[in-house]
Amino acid sequence: xxxxxxxxxxxxxxxxxxxxxxxxxxxxxxxxxxxxxxxxxxxxxxxxxxxxxxxxxxxxxxxxxxxxxxxxxxxxxxxxxxxxxxxxxxxxxxxxxxxxxxxxxxxxxxx
Amino acid sequence: xxxxxxxxxxxxxxxxxxxxxxxxxxxxxxxxxxxxxxxxxxxxxxxxxxxxxxxxxxxxxxxxxxxxxxxxxxxxxxxxxxxxxxxxxxxxxxxxxxxxxxxxxxxx
Numbered sequence: 479x480x481x482x483x484x485x486x487x488x489x490x491x492x493x494x495x496x497x498x499x500x501x502x503x504x505x506x507x508x509x510x511x512x513x514x515x516x517x518x519x520x521x522x523x524x525x526x527x528x529x530x531x532x533x534x535x536x537x538x539x540x541x542x543x544x545x546x547x548x549x550x551x552x553x554x555x556x557x558x559x560x561x562x563x564x565x566x567x568x569x570x571x572x573x574x575x576x577x578x579x580x581x582x583x584x585x586x587x588x589x
Numbered sequence: 590x591x592x593x594x595x596x597x598x599x600x601x602x603x604x605x606x607x608x609x610x611x612x613x614x615x616x617x618x619x620x621x622x623x624x625x626x627x628x629x630x631x632x633x634x635x636x637x638x639x640x641x642x643x644x645x646x647x648x649x650x651x652x653x654x655x656x657x658x659x660x661x662x663x664x665x666x667x668x669x670x671x672x673x674x675x676x677x678x679x680x681x682x683x684x685x686x687x688x689x690x691x692x693x694x695x696x697x
Contacts, residue, residue, distance in 0.1 A: 511685075518689060520690055521677065523684060523685075526684060572685075575621065576681040576685060577635050577638055578633075578679070583631075
């Protein structure tokens with residue numbers, strides 16, 4: 479089934495640890511995004527990539543990094559996790575029209 | 590000012606009624622507008638997109654756009670319990686910006 483796969487679906491992490499959230503799409507979309515969703519704040523863009531080899535900062539990029547080595551994969555790394563990074567993380571991709579297709583989300587708890 | 594504002598809700602409507610959701614945006618140059626539905630614990634899914642002024646209907650859903658007033662709305666006619674969800678307004682300028690969402694509960 480075509481779509482976006484995120485892993486892990488859920489993770490509990492000790493503060494200070496490094497963590498990579500994986501995202502893979504098979505729709506050959508050029509653009510990919512990472513959002514975090516927190517209660518009352520909606521979806522906030524962390525980083526984005528308009529095409530393989532390029533990345534950009536979104537609204538809340540601090541503490542996160544991304545890479546886009548190829549069209550399909552867009553991992554998000556937390557170099558040293560902090561409790562404020564406890565959130566649900568959504569990876570998404572889009573066509574040229576801007577319509578987003580979301581993965582199922584990764585629930586991260588940083589203790 | 591937040592880029593995309595939605596009526597905060599929650600919105601409770603009886604089954605069969607019309608649910609009306611509102612959204613305003615700050616960037617006058619925005620060209621694309623979307624409504625996403627998100628069930629509790631699930632990811633957002635696109636239900637409507639609108640690009641030009643006026644109304645766009647898709648089944649029981651109608652999106653309305655007024656670029657002069659920087660306003661986009663979503664009407665859900667004949668509301669069903671399965672419509673109970675959070676509805677997210679999204680506006681595309683150089684990136685897609687989301688509102689905080691309006692939670693709708695349809696009571697039987």
